[in-house]
Amino acid sequence: MTHVRILHSSSAAPVRPKAARNTWVLMGRDPFGGPFKGCSLWGILTLLLLIGCRGNRSSTNTASEPGGADGSSDGSAGAGGQADAGAQPGPDTGGSQQGQAFDGAVGGECDTNAECADSPAAQELENIRCAGQEVYCLDQICHAQCLDPCVVARSDINPCTPPRLCVKVVGSLAFCSIKPAPCAEATDCPDYLPPTADGGQAAWACQDGVCEYPGLEYATH
Amino acid sequence: MRCRLWALFAVACCGCATNRAASVSNTGSGGSSGGNFGGGGDSPGDTQADVSEKGAGTTLYVRSQLESMPSASGWRFAALTVGLSSIEVFDQTASGETSVQKVVGPPVSGDCSAHVPIALTVEDVDADGAADIVVLDTCGNWVALGDGTAFQTVALEQVLPEFPVFESIGTVVFDDGLHMLFGGSDRIAAFVARGPEQAQFIEPVVFGLPWPSLLTRVVPTFFVTRGLLEAEVEPAVVYQGGASLYVYQRTGEELELVRTLTQSALEAPYVLPFDGFDHIAPVELPGCPPAALGVGVFASDVQGVPRGLQWLALSAKGYAPHEVVTSASALSIRLVLDGDYAIVGVLTGDESGHGFAAYRIQDCSAIELMADIPIQFSWHAPDAPAFGDGEYVPKTNGVRFLGVADPGKTDTYHFMLYDGYTLGTLTVDGGSQPWQITEKEVPIHDTRSDLAFE
Numbered sequence: 215m216t217h218v219r220i221l222h223s224s225s226a227a228p229v230r231p232k233a234a235r236n237t238w239v240l241m242g243r244d245p246f247g248g249p250f251k252g253c254s255l256w257g258i259l260t261l262l263l264l265i266g267c268r269g270n271r272s273s274t275n276t277a278s279e280p281g282g283a284d285g286s287s288d289g290s291a292g293a294g295g296q297a298d299a300g301a302q303p304g305p306d307t308g309g310s311q312q313g314q315a316f317d318g319a320v321g322g323e324c325d326t327n328a329e330c331a332d333s334p335a336a337q338e339l340e341n342i343r344c345a346g347q348e349v350y351c352l353d354q355i356c357h358a359q360c361l362d363p364c365v366v367a368r369s370d371i372n373p374c375t376p377p378r379l380c381v382k383v384v385g386s387l388a389f390c391s392i393k394p395a396p397c398a399e400a401t402d403c404p405d406y407l408p409p410t411a412d413g414g415q416a417a418w419a420c421q422d423g424v425c426e427y428p429g430l431e432y433a434t435h
Numbered sequence: 436m437r438c439r440l441w442a443l444f445a446v447a448c449c450g451c452a453t454n455r456a457a458s459v460s461n462t463g464s465g466g467s468s469g470g471n472f473g474g475g476g477d478s479p480g481d482t483q484a485d486v487s488e489k490g491a492g493t494t495l496y497v498r499s500q501l502e503s504m505p506s507a508s509g510w511r512f513a514a515l516t517v518g519l520s521s522i523e524v525f526d527q528t529a530s531g532e533t534s535v536q537k538v539v540g541p542p543v544s545g546d547c548s549a550h551v552p553i554a555l556t557v558e559d560v561d562a563d564g565a566a567d568i569v570v571l572d573t574c575g576n577w578v579a580l581g582d583g584t585a586f587q588t589v590a591l592e593q594v595l596p597e598f599p600v601f602e603s604i605g606t607v608v609f610d611d612g613l614h615m616l617f618g619g620s621d622r623i624a625a626f627v628a629r630g631p632e633q634a635q636f637i638e639p640v641v642f643g644l645p646w647p648s649l650l651t652r653v654v655p656t657f658f659v660t661r662g663l664l665e666a667e668v669e670p671a672v673v674y675q676g677g678a679s680l681y682v683y684q685r686t687g688e689e690l691e692l693v694r695t696l697t698q699s700a701l702e703a704p705y706v707l708p709f710d711g712f713d714h715i716a717p718v719e720l721p722g723c724p725p726a727a728l729g730v731g732v733f734a735s736d737v738q739g740v741p742r743g744l745q746w747l748a749l750s751a752k753g754y755a756p757h758e759v760v761t762s763a764s765a766l767s768i769r770l771v772l773d774g775d776y777a778i779v780g781v782l783t784g785d786e787s788g789h790g791f792a793a794y795r796i797q798d799c800s801a802i803e804l805m806a807d808i809p810i811q812f813s814w815h816a817p818d819a820p821a822f823g824d825g826e827y828v829p830k831t832n833g834v835r836f837l838g839v840a841d842p843g844k845t846d847t848y849h850f851m852l853y854d855g856y857t858l859g860t861l862t863v864d865g866g867s868q869p870w871q872i873t874e875k876e877v878p879i880h881d882t883r884s885d886l887a888f889e
Contacts, residue, residue, distance in 0.1 A: 367707040367737045405706045 316342045322356035327393055327434050330356035346389040350434045361389035366405035369415065377433040379404050394432045395425035403427075501837035501851055502557050504566045507583070510839045513538075513555055513568050516855035520549040520886045522570060522579070524586065525851075525858065529843045533858060533877050538586045540570065540577040547574030549886035558606040558616055560594050562634040571600050571618060596627050596638045607659050607672065609685065619644065619655035619674065628688050637688060644674060645681055645695070660717040662725035663694065663751060673717070678710050680754060699753035709756060710734045712745060714835070716770045718777055723799035725749040728779060730765045731756060744768065744781060746802060759802050762790060769838040771848050778863065780838050780850040783807075791850070793863040793872060805863070805870035812852050812859035812876065856880050 322333030327349070330336055333356035336349040344360030351357070364373040364380035365388065374380050374390030381391040382402055397403050403418035403425035410416050416428040504511040509528040516523070521539045540550040551573040560567040560578055568579040569591065576591035576598055591598055601618035608614050612631025617624060622644050627636040644655070656675045663671040663682050672683040672690060682694035698708040712729025719725075731745040741764040745756040763783040771778045776797040783790040792807035814834065834852065841847035846865030851858060858877045863870065 363736065365707065365733075365737045367733050367740045368704045369706050370704040371739055373738045373740075 318359040324351035324356045327351045364390045369407045372406045397425045500835050504557050515555045538579045541588050543574045550574050554604045556604045556606050617657045658717045660725045696753045700755045714768045767834045771838040773840050778848050791861050806872045808872045814854045
């Protein structure tokens with residue numbers, strides 16, 4: 215057990231008389247040591263990060279997922295006010311509005327995702343800066359979109375709008391993707407386990423570099 | 436003034452609030468004003484604004500706070516409604532009569548034109564036997580000195596050492612009579628202390644807190660619990676600032692961080708540890724190991740996960756969450772400890788509306804749903820500008836409500852909700868089988884105006 219002394223007191227007595235005008239008792243460091251010392255810097259960073267994290271994280275695909283495991287609660291996330299009782303819906307305006315700045319491009323005929331690599335949609339995406347992007351073939355039309363980041367917290371809740379899945383990219387970074395999830399081994403596959411036909415859950419398998427799941431058909435190929 | 440500026444920084448840094456300018460010069464005065472409300476009379480200063488327009492686009496009320504106060508008859512509590520520059524004290528009798536008095540802070544100075552209460556706690560500051568209310572306020576902390584009935588408000592510095600403005604404040608009274616008044620933000624906390632029967636507090640002790648997750652914004656919470664430390668140094672003070680619980684041992688007037696409790700296991704279907712627990716509260720039942728209840732939450736990058744009620748089994752090595760199934764997302768909870776068992780009020784909500792459930796904890800960890808009902812209470816907020824009004828709506832931590840055991844009836848508990856307009860009471864009656872919950876609403880204000888947003 216590590217004892218970390220975090221504070222001191224100038225008196226061992228349980229109670230000291232109140233000073234006429236008290237001053238701060240500073241412990242190790244001055245928490246209010248300057249307007250931009252520590253607190254403000256971190257505060258600004260925190261606010262920027264929080265604002266940045268309030269971006270549009272929902273996927274734009276409107277298809278519904280078989281099994282309906284979408285976590286459709288008002289709750290969630292966190293410390294945020296999303297789940298506040300009676301919360302009036304506040305403006306969701308903060309953050310990196312990738313989805314708003316670029317709603318996606320459509321152009322070019324296709325049968326497979328690979329055929330869209332040089333499609334007009336893909337060319338339009340070339341000049342767009344986003345953290346993650348993908349080009350895919352859906353309903354024989356090429357689409358290009360920036361991707362929304364995602365985090366899976368529960369194996370029974372898909373943080374992405376179906377048919378998108380939260381696909382790991384590298385490390386803990388993951389994006390909502392409509393394309394088949396690539397893998398080298400099963401642990402690379404999504405943490406979300408879609409409901410099976412009997413309402414249960416199964417396990418992902420990595421086959422030929424693609425994550426496969428019982429009963430799951432990818433929307434694109 | 437210098438310290439007040441730093442205090443403002445402390446609040447602003449934590450993303451909790453920004454000091455918003457009020458458009459009307461202050462006319463507040465010390466002391467309190469009161470009035471009885473049986474059927475929804477307006478408070479002094481109220482305007483005839485359209486109630487239906489209240490609250491649009493704001494989330495102010497979500498940080499509102501109700502805290503119980505001692506009462507000679509019935510029950511009494513203090514209410515802070517975020518967005519209003521004053522607080523209120525409610526008295527309710529067993530027969531259902533409700534009265535409320537508005538408690539206005541002392542005159543403000545400097546750049547402020549109205550008070551901005553952030554948090555309050557109930558403490559007998561002057562050791563006169565009557566409960567007082569300490570209010571942390573970005574326009575100057577203040578204290579409502581009570582005589583058991585009415586209140587006289589003074590600047591905090593007149594009766595306490597100067598104290599920073601924090602997001603939260605709470606009172607702890609130890610077995611030896613030492614009173615500690617804690618305030619905390621997400622990286623700095625402070626406490627003042629006084630001995631039993633002593634009216635003077637030591638100077639504030641300010642200390643840094645372990646840095647929580649940048650993405651986690653639960654209200655920093657201190658609570659006291661037993662069973663985590665050696666018997667001779669119990670009870671322990673526990674601080675939650677994120678996913679970890681920090682255990683402090685008190686020696687005299689000093690606190691020492693002696694343990695850090697982290698989540699020890701993941702329970703399916705969770706694949707990610709929680710980032711914090713909203714409304715965390717200790718469950719102290721006689722002869723039982725230490726435990727707590729809270730609403731498991733994740734940082735803002737996690738989407739779509741309902742808020743789950745979590746039972747936290749605490750040990751010297753860590754804590755293990757276990758989900759208590761609720762009918763919908765758990766928005767807020769409140770515990771009432773009553774002898775050998777505890778009653779937990781759980782406010783739930785989803786797209787279909789809000790509900791309320793009562794659980795009973797007995798035999799240390801058996802949690803049983805006693806009753807649940809959909810509720811009609813509809814929150815709306817004073818139409819003050821939100822903190823940081825503009826594009827960014829601050830993160831909040833849900834409605835806080837209050838629970839009390841009926842002093843005149845066994846197995847009867849009252850849970851109060853208040854949004855600044857209507858007082859909702861959910862009465863849990865365990866005297867009949869099956870248990871029953873009834874909802875009652877008392878209109879307090881038809882309209883609201885305030886120095887903060889006139």
